[in-house]
Amino acid sequence: MINSNPAQPPAKDVFARHGLRCTPQRQVLFETLRQTKSHPTVEELHQLVVEQHDKAISLATVYNTVEVLCKAGLAKRFPTANGCCRYDADIGEHLHVRFTDTGEIVDVPAELSDKILGCLRSKLIEQVEQQLGISIENVNIQLHSRRHCDDAATGMPGAMPPNGTSD
Numbered sequence: 001m002i003n004s005n006p007a008q009p010p011a012k013d014v015f016a017r018h019g020l021r022c023t024p025q026r027q028v029l030f031e032t033l034r035q036t037k038s039h040p041t042v043e044e045l046h047q048l049v050v051e052q053h054d055k056a057i058s059l060a061t062v063y064n065t066v067e068v069l070c071k072a073g074l075a076k077r078f079p080t081a082n083g084c085c086r087y088d089a090d091i092g093e094h095l096h097v098r099f100t101d102t103g104e105i106v107d108v109p110a111e112l113s114d115k116i117l118g119c120l121r122s123k124l125i126e127q128v129e130q131q132l133g134i135s136i137e138n139v140n141i142q143l144h145s146r147r148h149c150d151d152a153a154t155g156m157p158g159a160m161p162p163n164g165t166s167d
């Protein structure tokens, strides 16, 4: 039994619903991707599978399988600046932060993500739909940041806090 999260339906049920054949390799890759929050690259996912499941699996198989999962709507692909892609098996709408210096992608905390999407949906998305005469199916927002803030240590003499007033 690979499925360790009782809140998630077993991989074979998910595959059946999406018309995918359930092979042991697909199952182990999907479960591994579903259980990580790291939005791994193919290489990172390969390493996770090897470490966690002690499985001999080729990089090519990992690559092909994540592409199959994306096509079936079971994972999302995020191209990165250096040409490789990162993958997420959380296909629910949520916001991401991309670190421009490391290439990592992390989820915005769910509560904040929902609040931001809720604000957009209730006002602005509706206006876009009305003005363009379309129906928005999916919102994909990425916030960009740097993971390593090297100028924090240098201190900025004379810098004022955002609300800093002298009177």
Ligand SMILES: [Zn+2]
Binding pocket: 039, 088, 090, 094, 096, 106, 107
């Ligand atoms: Zn995500």
